[in-house]
Amino acid sequence: xxxxxxxxxxxxxxxxxxxxxxxxxxxxxxxxxxxxxxxxxxxxxxxxxxxxxxxxxxxxxxxxxxxxxxxxxxxxxxxxxxxxxxxxxxxxxxxxxx
Numbered sequence: 001x002x003x004x005x006x007x008x009x010x011x012x013x014x015x016x017x018x019x020x021x022x023x024x025x026x027x028x029x030x031x032x033x034x035x036x037x038x039x040x041x042x043x044x045x046x047x048x049x050x051x052x053x054x055x056x057x058x059x060x061x062x063x064x065x066x067x068x069x070x071x072x073x074x075x076x077x078x079x080x081x082x083x084x085x086x087x088x089x090x091x092x093x094x095x096x097x098x
Contacts, residue, residue: 006055006087009084022079029071
């Protein structure tokens with residue numbers, strides 16, 4: 001299982017627009033991608049300009065498919081003028097022992 005964590009620093013005047021786009025992206029991903037197991041959007045408790053995505057996919061190929069969707073391209077285009085920075089991390093989920 002692949003875990004993707006993305007950290008966004010949003011411009012102060014763009015928080016609401018970013019949040020709207022982020023929630024739409026998460027919803028579309030969960031609705032249309034059977035291999036998108038989880039897509040959470042969170043806002044930092046201390047810094048309201050900081051947002052986190054926590055995404056889980058069945059495998060790396062599923063994440064590649066996600067990146068090739070039309071709504072992913074639309075999201076990236078929509079948020080480009082709204083963000084200051086973006087950092088993405090990819091990890092392999094460690095399953096608990098059975």
